[in-house]
Amino acid sequence: xxxxxxxxxxxxxxxxxxxxxxxxxxxxxxxxxxxxxxxxxxxxxxxxxxxxxxxxxxxxxxxxxxxxxxxxxxxxxxxxxxxxxxxxxxxxxxxxxxxxxxxxxxxxxxxxxxxxxxxxxxxxxxxxxxxxxxxxxxxxxxxxxxxxxxxxxxxxxxxxxxxxxxxxxxxxxxxxxxxxxxxxxxxxxxxxxxxxxxxxxxxxxxxxxxxxxxxxxxxxxxxxxxxxxxxxxxxxxxxxxxxxxxxxxxxxxxxxxxxxxxxxxxxxxxxxxxxxxxxxxxxxxxxxxxxxxxxxxxxxxxxxxxxxxxxxxxxxxxxxxxxxxxxxxxxxxxxxxxxxxxxxxxxxxxxxxxxxxxxxxxxxxxxxxxxxxxxxxxxxxxxxxxxxxxxxxxx
Ligand SMILES: Cc1cc2nc3c(=O)[nH]c(=O)nc-3n(C[C@H](O)[C@H](O)[C@H](O)COP(=O)(O)OP(=O)(O)OC[C@H]3O[C@@H](n4cnc5c(N)ncnc54)[C@H](O)[C@@H]3O)c2cc1C
Numbered sequence: 001x002x003x004x005x006x007x008x009x010x011x012x013x014x015x016x017x018x019x020x021x022x023x024x025x026x027x028x029x030x031x032x033x034x035x036x037x038x039x040x041x042x043x044x045x046x047x048x049x050x051x052x053x054x055x056x057x058x059x060x061x062x063x064x065x066x067x068x069x070x071x072x073x074x075x076x077x078x079x080x081x082x083x084x085x086x087x088x089x090x091x092x093x094x095x096x097x098x099x100x101x102x103x104x105x106x107x108x109x110x111x112x113x114x115x116x117x118x119x120x121x122x123x124x125x126x127x128x129x130x131x132x133x134x135x136x137x138x139x140x141x142x143x144x145x146x147x148x149x150x151x152x153x154x155x156x157x158x159x160x161x162x163x164x165x166x167x168x169x170x171x172x173x174x175x176x177x178x179x180x181x182x183x184x185x186x187x188x189x190x191x192x193x194x195x196x197x198x199x200x201x202x203x204x205x206x207x208x209x210x211x212x213x214x215x216x217x218x219x220x221x222x223x224x225x226x227x228x229x230x231x232x233x234x235x236x237x238x239x240x241x242x243x244x245x246x247x248x249x250x251x252x253x254x255x256x257x258x259x260x261x262x263x264x265x266x267x268x269x270x271x272x273x274x275x276x277x278x279x280x281x282x283x284x285x286x287x288x289x290x291x292x293x294x295x296x297x298x299x300x301x302x303x304x305x306x307x308x309x310x311x312x313x314x315x316x317x318x319x320x321x322x323x324x325x326x327x328x329x330x331x332x333x334x335x336x337x338x339x340x341x342x343x344x345x346x347x348x349x350x351x352x353x354x355x356x357x358x359x360x361x362x363x364x365x366x367x368x369x370x371x372x373x374x375x376x377x378x379x380x381x382x383x384x385x386x387x388x389x390x391x392x393x394x395x
Contacts, residue, residue, distance in 0.1 A: 193228070252327060
């Protein structure tokens, strides 16, 4: 097994790194989600994605006819790693780039691909995901938002919840029930809804971080053209799962976890227990080593996934493993930091006495959300057990 990148790939990495050193916005575009509904922030975030796209560093593996460069997934991975290393702001069009785009490439028709993909790349149109409803999260197939066909349109009524970014989204990829009499997985369709349509109300929900990152979305007789149906009527469940696969893949970054671990290590060196740094305390050292082993396993798992992609092998349940391991690891890294800081872990970013610029309390709360979002850890474990390990189905 060769885990090294080729000299061409290393050269490409240096080019990306140099570009990011020069161009990553130095201020005003933090990775916290709190100010994302602010119009000024939104404009700057869109400009940043556009700049990255113009430089050739967005969705490199997408087909050329839709604005991509048809490059191999290794180049895309290098760009992703370098963005994390450079602490570049998240891409505001992340849901379109990471979830809807790859889904449309496989499941959309030609008209839909040509209409939507280029504007996802340039951040001209921002997308949100309308899956969860009150009472339908883990049991997503029980969703009740109705879409009735009247002439050439769907008329949508119902409610979504926890919709990240709906407050600034132009479009939603949405699951709706189109056949209430069919078994629950068979009566669902996948449609694209213009968020500026009359009859849509978006209400923010405040998270424990204090951010207004997600929302309730209400539909009251919303008209959606029938041509916005992706794949076949009542066969949206399979498309929904394709999107979930891409989402779960997106949620764990080995480079991100490695960076968090290094930050935890640096913090532990500055905190004393029994007169010596925490890194010399035998109990805390053990904990750090356990975490480092998990970070390294994740790095190797990411390389295994990349090898599968390059060789065109079916990824199987790897994306669930990625999501489960990555999000739990990030939360455990933050928990270790919080415990290391003791009473200081109560001080938020605004407090000048906060350790490590108050990074950890926010990170601890935010990382807990990601253990739940995109499907909880329990659900990932069920899927891995049933589909990956072929264990008997849970009831
Ligand atoms: C930060 C964040 C962002 C989100 N963004 C979006 C978004 O943009 N769009 C969107 O549609 N949704 C979004 N969600 C919603 C997310 O997908 C759901 O919260 C998640 O699927 C869990 O559903 P639920 O909240 O209804 O919990 P429930 O399904 O009610 O689960 C409650 C508990 O029961 C456990 N449980 C349930 N069923 C089983 C089972 N069969 N076996 C074992 N344990 C089980 C769960 O693991 C959990 O611990 C987001 C959530 C978060 C936290």
